Amino acid sequence: MAATATALDPRSGAALEKLGRWLDNRTVLSVLFMFPAASILLVFLTYPLALGVWMGFTDVKIGRPGIFIGLENYISLFNDGVFLLSVFNTIVYTVVATIFKFGLGLWLALLLNHTIPFKAYVRAFVLLPYIIPTVLSAIAFWWIYDAQFSIISWGLSQFGLIDRYIDFLGVPWNARWSVIAANVWRGIPFVAICLLAGLQTISPSLYEAAALDGANSWQRFRHVTVPMLMPILAVVLTFSVLFTFTDFQLIYAITRGGPLNATHLMATLAFQRAIPGGQLGEGAAIATAMIPFLVGATIFSYYGLQRRKWQQGSQDD
Amino acid sequence: MASVDVRKVFKRFGSVEVVHGIDVTIEEGSFVVLLGPSGCGKSTLLRMIAGLEEITSGEIAIGGKVVNNVPPKDRDIAMVFQNYALYPHMKVYDNMAFGLKLRGAEKATIDQKVRQAATILNLTEYLDRFPRQLSGGQRQRVAMGRAIVRDPQVFLFDEPLSNLDAKLRVQMRTEIRELHQRLKSTSVYVTHDQIEAMTMADKIVVMRDGHIEQSGAPLEVYDRPNNLFVAGFIGSPAMNLVEGTVKRANGATQVVTADGVSLPAGANAVAAEGSKVIYGIRPDHIALANGGASLDVEVAVVEPTGAETLVVGKLGKTDIQAAFRERHAFKPGQRVPMTPMLDKVHLFDAGSGRRLG
Ligand SMILES: Nc1ncnc2c1ncn2[C@@H]1O[C@H](COP(=O)(O)OP(=O)(O)OP(=O)(O)O)[C@@H](O)[C@H]1O
Ligand SMILES: [Mg+2]
Numbered sequence: 001m002a003a004t005a006t007a008l009d010p011r012s013g014a015a016l017e018k019l020g021r022w023l024d025n026r027t028v029l030s031v032l033f034m035f036p037a038a039s040i041l042l043v044f045l046t047y048p049l050a051l052g053v054w055m056g057f058t059d060v061k062i063g064r065p066g067i068f069i070g071l072e073n074y075i076s077l078f079n080d081g082v083f084l085l086s087v088f089n090t091i092v093y094t095v096v097a098t099i100f101k102f103g104l105g106l107w108l109a110l111l112l113n114h115t116i117p118f119k120a121y122v123r124a125f126v127l128l129p130y131i132i133p134t135v136l137s138a139i140a141f142w143w144i145y146d147a148q149f150s151i152i153s154w155g156l157s158q159f160g161l162i163d164r165y166i167d168f169l170g171v172p173w174n175a176r177w178s179v180i181a182a183n184v185w186r187g188i189p190f191v192a193i194c195l196l197a198g199l200q201t202i203s204p205s206l207y208e209a210a211a212l213d214g215a216n217s218w219q220r221f222r223h224v225t226v227p228m229l230m231p232i233l234a235v236v237l238t239f240s241v242l243f244t245f246t247d248f249q250l251i252y253a254i255t256r257g258g259p260l261n262a263t264h265l266m267a268t269l270a271f272q273r274a275i276p277g278g279q280l281g282e283g284a285a286i287a288t289a290m291i292p293f294l295v296g297a298t299i300f301s302y303y304g305l306q307r308r309k310w311q312q313g314s315q316d317d
Numbered sequence: 318m319a320s321v322d323v324r325k326v327f328k329r330f331g332s333v334e335v336v337h338g339i340d341v342t343i344e345e346g347s348f349v350v351l352l353g354p355s356g357c358g359k360s361t362l363l364r365m366i367a368g369l370e371e372i373t374s375g376e377i378a379i380g381g382k383v384v385n386n387v388p389p390k391d392r393d394i395a396m397v398f399q400n401y402a403l404y405p406h407m408k409v410y411d412n413m414a415f416g417l418k419l420r421g422a423e424k425a426t427i428d429q430k431v432r433q434a435a436t437i438l439n440l441t442e443y444l445d446r447f448p449r450q451l452s453g454g455q456r457q458r459v460a461m462g463r464a465i466v467r468d469p470q471v472f473l474f475d476e477p478l479s480n481l482d483a484k485l486r487v488q489m490r491t492e493i494r495e496l497h498q499r500l501k502s503t504s505v506y507v508t509h510d511q512i513e514a515m516t517m518a519d520k521i522v523v524m525r526d527g528h529i530e531q532s533g534a535p536l537e538v539y540d541r542p543n544n545l546f547v548a549g550f551i552g553s554p555a556m557n558l559v560e561g562t563v564k565r566a567n568g569a570t571q572v573v574t575a576d577g578v579s580l581p582a583g584a585n586a587v588a589a590e591g592s593k594v595i596y597g598i599r600p601d602h603i604a605l606a607n608g609g610a611s612l613d614v615e616v617a618v619v620e621p622t623g624a625e626t627l628v629v630g631k632l633g634k635t636d637i638q639a640a641f642r643e644r645h646a647f648k649p650g651q652r653v654p655m656t657p658m659l660d661k662v663h664l665f666d667a668g669s670g671r672r673l674g
Contacts, residue, residue, distance in 0.1 A: 205402035208369050213416035213463075214390040223415070227406040 053291075055284035062278040073285035082261050083286060086269040090293075093180055093265060094244045100184045101240060102233075105191030110225075112192065113199045123193070130189035138253030141182040145169050145254070169255055172262030179263050182250055187243070191236060198232035199225070238301030245293060266290050318503055319380030319393075319470040320345040321366060326375035328361055328527075336361055336527040338375070343471075343520075348497050348504045352514040353524035354550070359507040362524075363473050366505060367396050380470055395464035396473040399480065401456050403448040403463070409435075410444040413462045420467075434462045437496070454485045461493070465500065472504040478513065490516060511551050515539065523547050541663075545670035548597050548663060554627060557603075559596045559635050560667060563588040572596040572664070576633040581610065583659035587674040594673065597663035600627065603639035603655050611654035614639065616647045628653070 022028055056073055060066030077083045112123055129137065144151055145168035153165040168178045202225065210220045248267040251257065257264035257272060264272070266286055274283020321343040328336035336358045343349045351359045364370040366377055368389035376383050384392050395416075403412050410431055417427045435441045438458040448456055457477060464472055477493075478486045494517050497504055508514055514521050515535045522532040523546075531543040542548035548556050561572035561580060570586040571579045572594060580596050588594050606612075614630040614637060621627075621644060628639045628647060639655055647653055664673040 203400070203402065205398050205400060206404060208367075208389075209396070209398060209402040209404075209463075210415075211369070211389045212367060212394065212396050213467075214419040216390075219419060224404065 052284050053288050055281055056288040057285075058281045060280045060284075062275075062280060066281050069281075073282050074289070077282070077285060077289065082264065083269065085261055086257075086264040086266050086286075087289075089176065089261075089263060090245060090265045090267075090290075092176065093183070093247070093263075094241060097180050097183045097187065097244050098237070098241055100180070101187040101191050101244075102237065104184065105188045106195055108188060108192040109195035109199055112196050123196070126192055127189045129186050130193075134186065134249040135253050137186060138182065138250050141178075141185075141250075142169075142254050145178050170259055172260060175255055175259055175263050179251055179254055182254060183244060183247060186250065187240060191240060194232065194236040195229065198229045198236075202228045234303075235301060238297055241297045241300075242294060245297070246290065318345050318501065321471055321503060321505065322376075322378040322381075323362070323366070324376040324378070326362070326365060326377060327373045328358070328365060328370065329373045334373075334527070336365075336373075339524075339527070339529055341522055341529060341532060343503060343505055346501045346503055347519040348494075348506065348517060349520045349522060350506045350508060350514040350518035351522050351524060352508060352511060352550075353530075355509055357524045358527040359509070359524055360475055363396075363475055363505060363507050366471070367394055367473050368392050369396075393470045394473055395467050395469040395471075396475065397457075397460045397464050397477045399476040401448075401460040401477075401480075403456060403459055405448050407447075408444065409440060409446055409448070409451070409459050409462075412448065412459055413466050416463065416467045430466045430468075431462075434466045437465070437499075438462050438492075453481050454489060457481065457489060458492075461496070465496070470503065472502050474504065474506040476508055477506075478508075479510075486513075493517065512553060515551070521551075523550060525550075541672070542597075543672050545595060545597075545665045548665065548672075552599055554600045554638050554640060556597045556599045556663070557637050558665075559632075559637075561594060561596055563590055563592050563594055563664075565590050574633060574635060576635075578612065578633040578635075580612070580662075581657065581659060582662050582664060586662070586664055588664050593667035595665040595667055595670070597665060598657045598661060600638040600640040601625075601642075602658045602661035603637075604658060605641070605645075606654040606656040609656070611656050613652050614655050616649055616651045616653055618649065619645070619647050 023032075055066070057068055057070060058066035059069050059072070108126065112119070112126065116122060143149065147165060147167055147170060150165060150168060152168075153162065156162045157165070167174060169175045206224050206228070207220055210224050215223060246267050247265060248271065251263055251265055251268045252271070255263045257268045261269075266289065270283045270286035270290075272283075273279045273286060277283070323339055323341045323343075326336060326339045327334060339358075339362060341349075351362060353359050361370060365372050366379075368384065368387065372385050376385060378384065379392060379394070404415065407415065413431045413434060414427050417430060422430075431444070432441070435444055438461060440455070440458055440462055443451060443455060443459075448459065451459065457480075460477065474493075478489050481489060490513060493506075506513075506517060518535050520532060521535050521538050523530045523538065525546055531538055531547045538547060539551055542551060542556075545558065549558060559572070559574055559580065561574040563582075563586075564571045564573050564579070570582040570588065572582050572588075573579050580598075582588075582596065612632055614628070614632050616628055616630045617636075618629040619626065620629065624642075626641045626643065626645050628641070628645070630637055630639070630653070665671060666673055
């Protein structure tokens with residue numbers, strides 16, 4: 001009925017037409033369409049993030065509302081040896097683990113890209129470390145690194161390579177290498193599978209053309225595989241850096257930051273100070289201090305994600 | 318420049334044999350076209366010559382030297398792929414220069430050769446572009462350029478024109494042919510387009526199911542197809558093929574079809590009386606009859622192409638096509654008397670499909 005009424009009334013017809021034209025406007029439409037997603041992001045992402053940043057500027061403790069204290073948390077953190085150590089640890093952890101994950105992951109991807117028997121099974125098998133819940137694998141590593149029951153120490157001593165069991169988690173650098181190894185083990189599948197996907201998009205005829213052009217296998221890798229893999233490599237690298245930099249579970253389950261805070265990452269330290277320690281404000285400040293690093297990684301990804309010049313243009317081939 | 322000899326070459330993928338003992342010689346400086354329907358093993362043969370596919374048994378020699386165990390890069394050949402396989406991350410210049418760079422040529426030499434090739438192929442203004450920024454035809458030329466800068470012994474082409482539109486295909490066909498006349502390089506060209514084969518080749522090798530059906534100069538293959546397959550495959554519109562029995566009466570040979578139509582076969586037909594044969598006549602070898610014995614063709618469809626008039630009709634129960642250089646305004650249903658040119662009639666044995674005479 002309403003439709004007939006409006007159709008009869010010329011003035012409301014004009015208004016409708018105006019509304020229609022307004023709805024056809026691209027800007028209006030895009031704002032409208034973005035609204036649901038944007039509000040979800042606002043509620044579930046921006047609010048907690050903003051709250052966290054805000055808490056970093058207060059002295060809020062568990063059970064006691066705080067007051068605004070400006071940069072006091074940050075100033076004290078800058079003179080806090082444990083915090084500085086955790087920054088150092090995080091950077092070492094991220095850089096070393098990323099190098100190994102990418103080195104080994106790329107190597108694995110190249111192997112898997114060959115024609116091998118039982119391809120599908122091997123690929124599924126490779127994903128295993130990634131599928132197992134982190135905590136479960138952390139417990140396994142904890143056991144592997146145990147001072148008395150370590151299978152590695154046992155194996156080495158059986159071969160007569162060591163005469164005393166290695167104290168994996170009791171000595172700072174041993175502990176750092178141990179958690180890095182665990183992180184690498186867990187991270188390789190993600191890298192390998194992503195890079196494998198990238199490798200499979202490279203047309204075999206490019207390799208054939210290169211072979212006819214006189215390229216040996218290293219030159220084919222260097223001049224075909226690497227440049228073609230670069231776009232996906234940049235993206236996977238960024239994600240991997242983000243995940244590693246913010247890693248919490250593995251560390252917390254294996255070492256809890258010990259020994260002597262040698263494996264405390266910024267994330268574990270933030271949690272340690274905020275929840276068990278009750279210093280919510282300080283914990284929030286530590287977490288906030290990670291943001292510049294993460295933004296840096298994201299900017300890197302932005303430029304990596306940007307289509308390279310050679311990718312622009314038509315897609316029809 | 319070199320000749321290519323393929324001797325008794327077999328190829329198996331796992332347990333499936335796809336090339337069954339091919340023997341072919343590609344003379345130095347000639348342009349040979351491998352022609353055949355999809356899946357007949359043309360690409361496989363070409364890739365074996367290139368060294369991209371292993372040879373199961375037999376021998377391939379380039380310039381008299383057996384290359385079975387020589388890797389592709391040392392065979393001194395260049396290949397143009399169907400999808401061009403240009404390096405997407407390299408500019409046109411670098412795409413062409415890549416092979417020379419890898420072979421350690423000097424910068425000045427590379428530059429001179431690339432620019433020379435670019436001039437030949439009209440690519441000079443595109444040297445600074447990426448492959449994505451080129452049209453199909455331009456990409457095709459870059460692929461050619463990449464092949465010619467290396468000045469190889471043998472050029473291999475795998476359906477290089479199949480991604481282009483009809484007009485460009487005709488144009489590139491001529492360009493490739495011209496390029497060959499200029500460079501005089503031994504070329505092996507794969508296609509399933511018989512017009513391409515006819516127009517470009519010095520020698521056509523017709524393949525089917527991993528065998529060679531016939532090889533020879535294009536017109537020779539056109540004029541004297543060895544068997545039914547070649548007769549039906551070469552020529553467009555395709556040859557009319559009608560089954561019948563040979564009858565001789567007062568010195569003339571005729572082929573009588575199942576529904577009683579008598580097709581004149583000329584005096585020099587060598588088929589035995591009463592034998593079953595396939596009677597072949599190309600559409601352009603059918604003329605309008607002016608008096609005398611004729612075949613009554615009932616017109617079904619008339620297709621004027623401008624250059625000629627194609628008439629599709631029925632002769633008794635068999636479909637028949639005739640092509641005339643003149644324009645005729647036949648009506649569907651009309652009966653038109655036609656006559657085959659007797660010296661252009663082909664007879665094939667109905668059992669083996671082989672050419673008679
Ligand atoms: N890698 C392979 N593994 C198994 N069979 C293959 C392989 N490559 C080709 N074949 C088979 O070999 C036969 C010949 O293939 P080929 O590619 O040489 O055909 P072609 O004549 O080039 O056809 P087209 O005109 O379609 O390119 C086909 O039946 C194909 O299925
Ligand atoms: Mg092919």
